[in-house]
Amino acid sequence: MTRCAVFGTGSWGTAFAMILADAGCEVSLWGRRQELVDVVNTTHENPDYLPGVRLSDAITATTDPAVALAGAEFAVLAVPSQTLRQNLGAWAPLLEPGTVLVSLMKGIELGTAKRMSEVIAEVAGVGPERVAVVSGPNLAREIANRQPAATVVACSDEVVAKRLQTACHTPYFRPYTNTDVVGCELGGAVKNVIGLAVGMADGMGLGDNTKATLITRGLAETTRLGAALGADPYTFAGLAGMGDLVATCSSPLSRNHTFGTNLGRGMTLAQAVAATSQTAEGVKSCESVLDLARRSGVDMPIVEAVVDVVHNGRPTQEVLAALMARSAKPERR
Ligand SMILES: NC(=O)c1ccc[n+]([C@@H]2O[C@H](COP(=O)([O-])OP(=O)(O)OC[C@H]3O[C@@H](n4cnc5c(N)ncnc54)[C@H](O)[C@@H]3O)[C@@H](O)[C@H]2O)c1
Numbered sequence: 001m002t003r004c005a006v007f008g009t010g011s012w013g014t015a016f017a018m019i020l021a022d023a024g025c026e027v028s029l030w031g032r033r034q035e036l037v038d039v040v041n042t043t044h045e046n047p048d049y050l051p052g053v054r055l056s057d058a059i060t061a062t063t064d065p066a067v068a069l070a071g072a073e074f075a076v077l078a079v080p081s082q083t084l085r086q087n088l089g090a091w092a093p094l095l096e097p098g099t100v101l102v103s104l105m106k107g108i109e110l111g112t113a114k115r116m117s118e119v120i121a122e123v124a125g126v127g128p129e130r131v132a133v134v135s136g137p138n139l140a141r142e143i144a145n146r147q148p149a150a151t152v153v154a155c156s157d158e159v160v161a162k163r164l165q166t167a168c169h170t171p172y173f174r175p176y177t178n179t180d181v182v183g184c185e186l187g188g189a190v191k192n193v194i195g196l197a198v199g200m201a202d203g204m205g206l207g208d209n210t211k212a213t214l215i216t217r218g219l220a221e222t223t224r225l226g227a228a229l230g231a232d233p234y235t236f237a238g239l240a241g242m243g244d245l246v247a248t249c250s251s252p253l254s255r256n257h258t259f260g261t262n263l264g265r266g267m268t269l270a271q272a273v274a275a276t277s278q279t280a281e282g283v284k285s286c287e288s289v290l291d292l293a294r295r296s297g298v299d300m301p302i303v304e305a306v307v308d309v310v311h312n313g314r315p316t317q318e319v320l321a322a323l324m325a326r327s328a329k330p331e332r333r
């Protein structure tokens with residue numbers, strides 16, 4: 001039986017542990033808090049993040065990373081992106097040779113502008129054949145209810161991607177393989193920023209034309225960034241690109257979308273943060289995505305607009321007007 005460690009008892013870590021168990025894996029779920037770990041082990045439920053969802057008996061929770069990693073073929077990482085470097089620094093010495101590290105995270109590191117797979121390779125000292133990414137339209141709550149969804153499992157080594165595909169394939173979760181790790185990660189990280197922008201438009205009472213414009217032009221700037229960083233532009237037309245944008249930008253379950261809606265309705269950043277109990281990665285990653293874009297010489301006006309609202313306190317109306325006042329351009333360039 002395939003053994004997997006999942007780090008992070010939040011909504012996606014727990015839901016992905018459920019997927020792996022439903023696909024026939026034995027899963028060790030690492031969490032920071034002993035009390036939550038005990039509750040998961042005794043009730044087979046994670047009441048803090050996925051109340052009402054019965055978890056398989058094949059999932060055992062632990063606070064001990066060495067226990068979680070013992071014999072693990074895959075170590076799945078589902079902590080907030082900005083905490084990965086520090087956390088993985090503690091876990092990496094416990095890794096067994098050959099364990100593949102799988103990122104579920106959709107963020108870019110502040111300060112370095114690195115993708116999560118880059119942080120993993122650097123901190124754990126592993127080659128690209130031991131780093132994989134899962135990204136797609138995967139709202140945890142829907143998946144926890146076992147509603148059908150698809151995703152992309154990406155690894156530069158296709159054999160490893162296929163192994164992971166088998167490990168997480170269930171009747172309700174359909175993974176497709178891809179070797180474009182860069183494209184899949186950028187699709188996941190940037191869609192959170194575009195989700196904030198679309199949420200703002202919703203909160204401002206704007207309609208579907210505005211939102212479709214933000215989604216489509218958001219995808220255009222994501223694709224530009226990806227092309228500059230060596231991604232395959234077609235990846236952005238797939239599940240990890242357009243697919244995830246559609247889910248995030250249309251769902252009230254999306255934390256990024258909801259966060260943006262609150263800002264669009266006039267909340268301050270502090271009020272929107274206080275109203276959010278889970279991780280909305282785009283709030284921090286809008287700055288690191290913009291940093292990455294500038295380092296790469298890529299124009300990302302919507303990302304810049306989001307940073308202006310979230311971190312520079314500019315009013316949404318003013319930022320939207322500035323976006324519309326940009327000089328006229330061909331659609332493709
Ligand atoms: N929830 C989803 O629908 C979903 C889907 C796909 C991808 N993701 C991505 O997965 C990642 C995790 O998101 P989530 O939804 O599970 O978040 P979450 O907010 O539901 O849970 C985060 C988990 O990390 C823990 N945590 C917080 N700070 C920590 C720290 N400093 N060290 C260790 N653990 C810490 C929390 O206790 C919690 O268990 C994010 O990058 C997110 O973008 C989420």
Ligand SMILES: O=P(O)(O)OC[C@H](O)CO
Nearest residue numbers: 136137138139254255256
């Ligand atoms: O709730 P969000 O905004 O973090 O989005 C969750 C997933 O990434 C959707 O695929």
